[in-house]
Amino acid sequence: MSSDALTIQATEAAGQPWTQTLHGWVTTVDHKRLGVLYIAYALFFLVIGGIEATIIRIQLMYPHNNFVSPQVFNRMFTMHGTTMIFFVAMPVLFGFANYLVPLMIGARDMAFPRLNAFSFWLTAFGGLLLYFSFFGGNGLYGAGTAPDVGWWAYAPLASRAFSPGHSSDYWTISLLASGFGSIGTAINIIATIICMRCPGMKLSRMPLFAWLNLVMSGMVLLAITPLSAAQIMLLVDRYLGGHFFDTQAGGSATLWMHFFWIFGHPEVYVLIIPCFAFVSEIVPVFSRKPIFGYPVMVGATVCIAFVSLSVWAHHMFTIGMNAYANSFFTITTMVVGIPTGIKIFNWLGTMWGGKIQFKTPMLFCIGFLFQFLIAGLTGIMLSAAPFDWQLSGSYFVVAHFHYVIVGGILFALFGAFYYWYPKITGRMLNESLGKLHFWLFLIGFHLTFDLMHIPGLLGMPRRIYTYEPGRGWDTLNFLVTIGAFVQGVAILVFVANMIISYFKGAEAGNDPWDAWTLEWSVSSPPPEYNFAAIPTVASRRPLWDLKHPEDPDSRYE
Amino acid sequence: MSAIASSLPETRGAWKLPSRGKVGMACLIFAESAIFTIFVVAYLFYIGKSLTGPTPREVLETPIFYTICLLSSSLTIHFAAKFLERGRRGAFLLLWLLTITLGGLFLYGTGVEWHRLIYEHGLTISTNLFGTTYYSLVGLHASHVIAGLSMLSIVLIFGLAGRVGPEHSGRVDVLSMYWHFVDVVWIVVFTVVYVIGR
Numbered sequence: 061m062s063s064d065a066l067t068i069q070a071t072e073a074a075g076q077p078w079t080q081t082l083h084g085w086v087t088t089v090d091h092k093r094l095g096v097l098y099i100a101y102a103l104f105f106l107v108i109g110g111i112e113a114t115i116i117r118i119q120l121m122y123p124h125n126n127f128v129s130p131q132v133f134n135r136m137f138t139m140h141g142t143t144m145i146f147f148v149a150m151p152v153l154f155g156f157a158n159y160l161v162p163l164m165i166g167a168r169d170m171a172f173p174r175l176n177a178f179s180f181w182l183t184a185f186g187g188l189l190l191y192f193s194f195f196g197g198n199g200l201y202g203a204g205t206a207p208d209v210g211w212w213a214y215a216p217l218a219s220r221a222f223s224p225g226h227s228s229d230y231w232t233i234s235l236l237a238s239g240f241g242s243i244g245t246a247i248n249i250i251a252t253i254i255c256m257r258c259p260g261m262k263l264s265r266m267p268l269f270a271w272l273n274l275v276m277s278g279m280v281l282l283a284i285t286p287l288s289a290a291q292i293m294l295l296v297d298r299y300l301g302g303h304f305f306d307t308q309a310g311g312s313a314t315l316w317m318h319f320f321w322i323f324g325h326p327e328v329y330v331l332i333i334p335c336f337a338f339v340s341e342i343v344p345v346f347s348r349k350p351i352f353g354y355p356v357m358v359g360a361t362v363c364i365a366f367v368s369l370s371v372w373a374h375h376m377f378t379i380g381m382n383a384y385a386n387s388f389f390t391i392t393t394m395v396v397g398i399p400t401g402i403k404i405f406n407w408l409g410t411m412w413g414g415k416i417q418f419k420t421p422m423l424f425c426i427g428f429l430f431q432f433l434i435a436g437l438t439g440i441m442l443s444a445a446p447f448d449w450q451l452s453g454s455y456f457v458v459a460h461f462h463y464v465i466v467g468g469i470l471f472a473l474f475g476a477f478y479y480w481y482p483k484i485t486g487r488m489l490n491e492s493l494g495k496l497h498f499w500l501f502l503i504g505f506h507l508t509f510d511l512m513h514i515p516g517l518l519g520m521p522r523r524i525y526t527y528e529p530g531r532g533w534d535t536l537n538f539l540v541t542i543g544a545f546v547q548g549v550a551i552l553v554f555v556a557n558m559i560i561s562y563f564k565g566a567e568a569g570n571d572p573w574d575a576w577t578l579e580w581s582v583s584s585p586p587p588e589y590n591f592a593a594i595p596t597v598a599s600r601r602p603l604w605d606l607k608h609p610e611d612p613d614s615r616y617e
Numbered sequence: 618m619s620a621i622a623s624s625l626p627e628t629r630g631a632w633k634l635p636s637r638g639k640v641g642m643a644c645l646i647f648a649e650s651a652i653f654t655i656f657v658v659a660y661l662f663y664i665g666k667s668l669t670g671p672t673p674r675e676v677l678e679t680p681i682f683y684t685i686c687l688l689s690s691s692l693t694i695h696f697a698a699k700f701l702e703r704g705r706r707g708a709f710l711l712l713w714l715l716t717i718t719l720g721g722l723f724l725y726g727t728g729v730e731w732h733r734l735i736y737e738h739g740l741t742i743s744t745n746l747f748g749t750t751y752y753s754l755v756g757l758h759a760s761h762v763i764a765g766l767s768m769l770s771i772v773l774i775f776g777l778a779g780r781v782g783p784e785h786s787g788r789v790d791v792l793s794m795y796w797h798f799v800d801v802v803w804i805v806v807f808t809v810v811y812v813i814g815r
Contacts, residue, residue: 246644247641281647285652303743310666312663
């Protein structure tokens, strides 16, 4: 009798059975757990998307290579693009927003916890649907499995005649599902930030992280929805015999391009603005100075959001728009550079005169600053319509947007991982492995994407599965592929670091970086209810006020 | 540890933030407006681009009566919500039922129109560009009416069971925002399809 009781207690002490743990995670509505689910899900797809990129690069390593067939190559670049944008970048950024926004604004959860879970599972099923196409996309037609129409699925490529079977339908429906998930999460983030702030947390005192995610969510509402609408039209065309994008019945292939890029370009800013948010939190802490120009940062972000909604057709200069449209989209695209430049100077201004600590999160942020600047400069080059006529559809464009997405977004993300991993797990990531990860990834990144500009300038088009030798691209393509492998090794170091540190990392404590935002005031990992008592804040740096009662920020507001 | 006492505590009572239901619904309406905008743009872009008939001028009849039904349902739901706020449940239920009836009438009108277009004029979604854009835009709006009517009916069922009181007036207001949005969208659709498009 007594021994039975002891056994039960022992089991409880050892933890719940795994079924119960699984049940807990599947049915959770806690913003922290959903944040972790988002991030884990995105990391899983990062590995898959990375493998697809590696397959593309191995195929292009030598001229006339036969590593994969042209059909498989088309599937690989379609799936790589779709996966990385919709099932890596979006969920991982939503994951961080989910985890951190309520903690930073002193709330116990998101505004709509169940909508939060619903949105996550919609996104999750979207990803599963996309990959189920490898098994189910064939239909009865023998028509090929995964989608192979490129991540933008231009008409008429995605029409029934040119894309038989179901592969394009899996693409459409998976993006519709994950798109509704994104809209749900965006609504949730906005409602949380507007309605759940703790007392004293005025909009002018919110951490920039919350501000930038608020702007990002507003953009999601405006940018993802055109894609959803266009996907519905594509489904009408493919299943009900509609003619939206059917040129033979008077429809317009150009309209699809407009609808796609009305989504597609703001999407870049939907992805980069949360990365600005990471940098705006990390740079001040490791420079030991408050952010330089807080109101200007907010204003610049809002400005970027507005301007970026009117630049989309710079993706379409080569379709032959009139001179006014070309000039308009050239000018608006160049104008985006102004608020973005303001941000870069503000981060530099934050670092200027600070006691900079070169820890891994800061290293990644500094890498971000330089690389994002170069990506912006090639962006300005491509925004000039005549230059774009020459290089649109070449590897120069591929190099440019990978500079934004890898050199900008991914570097900032890695910084965020090193910065907030201790909060999420309670353990520090290993600093030497982190530095190894940084330098390996930096070398691999520059080897791949610096060199990739050159074959583009020499005329190498995108989406070709192989090329003739002797055009001056051979050595460059070989080196680009070597760079991809170096990046792959760096990612392995990162994954190893996360696993090893989870079990053996140093205890983080509440506030390992001596930071100033509210998430560092609670234990690591935070308790389920976040705050035992809802905090009250009086300045932008509530933890500074707490640590320095003799000289609080609130005195100067 | 987690309670952050500030050196300058503010008066807690003064801290008031907007209702999350209303903000959430406003965001949803914002997102839905973007979806409708794309469909409206497609409709406007394709006016007169059909290669075969029938054309809107030949077959469309302006649904004035059903439009009046839908627009007046905005008034009835507004006053229903007001009555609920003041605790007059009977008046609330009556006006709520009237709202559902008016919405249902509108939906019936759409059904009659579609039936006429399909069986008398042979216009389906695959006939020509007009058919594709017309059924998509009007259908998208009708599907929102159906969604709205379903939510209104759920409230009606709870109301008849005596479970809706003044304490729920905030939530009813959120639903009424959505219904107003559906009505406003109809004004746009009506203008585009029956005024500009003919």
